Amino acid sequence: MLSSNEILDTISMIDQQHLDIRTITMGISLLDCADPDAEAACRKLYDKVCRKAEKLVETGEAIEREFGIPIVNKRISVTPISLVAGASITNDYVPFAAALDRAAQTTGVNFIGGFSALVQKGMTDGDKKLIAAIP
Template sequence: MLNQKEILSTIEMIDQQHLDIRTITMGISLLSCCDPDPRRACEKVYEKICRCAERLVKTGQDIEDEFGIPIVNKRISVTPMALVAGASETEDYVPFALALDKAAQSCGVNFIGGYSALVQKGMTQADERLIRSIPEALARTELVCSSVNVGSTRAGVNMDAVALMGRIVKETADRTADRDGLGCAKLVVFCNAVEDNPFMAG
């Protein structure tokens, strides 16, 4: 049983110290969306995200109402898109970012993560194509977040990827200069990513 002191302490944390839940995130595997036809793959991506995350925002709001603690962001994370797009016969990966953005807006979430590549062990052709598309993808979307894992404790650091990402970060800043370089705020370059599951880079 909660006593009066604990209840008042909780109210104080919410009212005066701005206690909140930073985010809730739904992870969705998109491996089943792989298709040689890129247009069809993008349709599958959009359809699956909308189907799985249809009630995410409503559920978050229900949790806020039940416990009286605000949830700042409702997010979706998906399988690294280099894995999904790599199965399609295309060199243009930006439509996959647009499909993610459209799905995120349809679901009403704040962000969607997963326009990503894991290159700590080396870059495949699909990884490199995705990385080179990041500046345009982030310039043309609103809710998409991107990340590139360039190293790990076990594999070491992929210095080719580090060099490439330096140029990508600069180009992303240039492409979103009209929005104070906002693209770079949605791009994470890091090491030791969580593997084998959809994740969202902090």
């Protein structure tokens, strides 16, 4: 049970020290979206992110209202795209970035992370293609 002092301290932090929750993040595995057809993979990726995160912003806002503490960013983190796109027969990973961007806009999140590659121990062809798509 919270004491009166603890409650007043929390109210003071919110009011005077601008306490907030910096970020809530939903992690989504996209490994099951891999497909030899890049267009199909992008469609699966978009559909899955939108389906899983469709209520993320709404839920974050409900939490803000319930506890009276603002949540600054609502974001999504996905499996590194080099792993998903690496299964596709394509040299162009830009459509994967576009699909992620569309999913972020549809769900209303502030940020979607995962257009990345795991290169700390070397690079696969998929990693190289992803890095080439960044510019």
